[in-house]
Amino acid sequence: MxxxxxxxxxxxxxxxxxxxxxxxxxxxxxxxxxxxxxxxxxxxxxxxxxxxxxxxxxxxxxxxxxxxxxxxxxxxxxxxxxxxxxxxxxxxxxxxxxxxxxxxxxxRRADEAILERLPDPLIVLAPDRAVRRANSAARAAFGADMAAVLRHPGLRAAIDRAFSVGAAQTAEMTLPVPMSRELHATVVPMDPPLADGGRAIVVLSDRTRERAVERMRADLIANASHELRTPLASLIGFIDTLLGPAADDLPAQQRFLGIMAEQAARMNRLIDDLLSLSRVELTEHQAPPDQLDLGTLLPRLAAGFEPRLAERSLTLDMQIAERLPPVAGDADQMAQVMQNLLDNAVKYGREGGVVRLTAHVAPAGNRWPNRPGVLISVADQGAGIAREHIPRLTERFYRVDKGRSRAVGGTGLGLAIVKHIVNRHRGQLLIESELEVGTTVSVWLPQAVGSARAFDAD
Ligand SMILES: Nc1ncnc2c1ncn2[C@@H]1O[C@H](COP(=O)(O)OP(=O)(O)O)[C@@H](O)[C@H]1O
Ligand SMILES: [Mg+2]
Known part of the structure; x- marks a missing residue:
């Protein structure tokens, strides 16, 4: 107014x-x-x-x-x-x-969505270094351990450097709990700050698997070289002896050449197994190409083993169910699985005993996957394997008794190859053993998709 x-x-x-x-x-x-x-x-x-x-x-x-x-x-x-x-x-x-x-x-919402949905764990820090925000990957990976991650001395130093230098910094760290993890962290200072006031982002990537693969590869090369060196050293030694002291000793020459042939054969087996292993690894991510009829494949493979069984006076007891459903598989690789399992049964089984090869429709139950599948087992009556060794048998070059395995021509790669092949077939491997009673190795394979489900467990 x-x-x-x-x-x-x-x-x-x-x-x-x-x-x-x-x-x-x-x-x-x-x-x-x-x-x-x-x-x-x-x-x-x-x-x-x-x-x-x-x-x-x-x-x-x-x-x-x-x-x-x-x-x-x-x-x-x-x-x-x-x-x-x-x-x-x-x-x-x-x-x-x-x-x-x-x-x-x-x-702003787009920025938030990008950070939130990034597959790598990401943490946004306020100017006082408190956690301003953590994306879903970070929450899933660290949850309540987020503060412990940020307290890691290596990461703290990288954050300090990023703030003072104004440029991205990296840190490598190992988190011991709750399970050992190897992380690579990148700290990127934000200038100007993010819309929510964040002054730095910490991107973490989990390198545990890569590191394990790197270590495994290095181990494999070291082990393979070591395994090859032993027979090679023996070959070199015998060659020296043949050229020198034994130059005129015909009986000694015959004996040494025999040992040399054995050593060369051992190197050959090692290289064969290493090549199989690397071939299997290369195909591990491809679905197997063939439909296998185990009812005809298994007897044929077993027949090929007759001479070896006879060498140790073993009897083969083969029980293959009639009308087995086809399985999706790679014929050569399945032959290799059977070869390696029967080979172990012959090598480690009781001389004069029985090797039992069975194949039937897998029973439904909690031991095997709840899908239609076929179960193949090879059982022997050998000395068995102590419980503590069983989980490690599929590691490369793992042998319970190195000397014994070598003496019977083993490389320590057989079960590693089996394991990889079974993985490629999306199957399962089970090793059961009782000392002084024997060992049973079972392979579960999924029934080929598209084949009718007119097969009953027996
Ligand atoms: N049927 C078996 N009975 C007893 N021990 C076995 C049997 N199969 C495998 N093993 C043990 O597992 C180890 C690894 O087997 P494998 O990978 O086939 O290597 P290799 O046969 O070349 O020694 C063997 O050295 C042996 O100690
Ligand atoms: Mg073997």
Missing amino acids: MRILATAAGLAFPPLVALLVLALGGWLAPVPALVAAGLVALAMLGFALIWVRDVEMLIDAVRQVATDDSGVTPRIAPSLALMEAVGREIERLMRRVSQHTALVDQF
């Missing part, structure tokens, strides 16, 4: 002074002068009323642009024609601002 009166007074002042001067100077009669003055005051009051209302409306609108970011643009409807133009411009400004706000909001 005060504002209206003051505005009206300000507007009316010049014409009222002019009327007063005219009246006092006698140019205007007092009565018309008074009437005119009244009209002027009234008109100015009315005008001030409309003017002040319009201006206040515009002020409110501008204030809303500045403070509110709800994105709603109210309609501005001033009464004065001139104010209407101003109102339109303000409305346009409001629309621009709200579009801009929406865009900024969209960018």
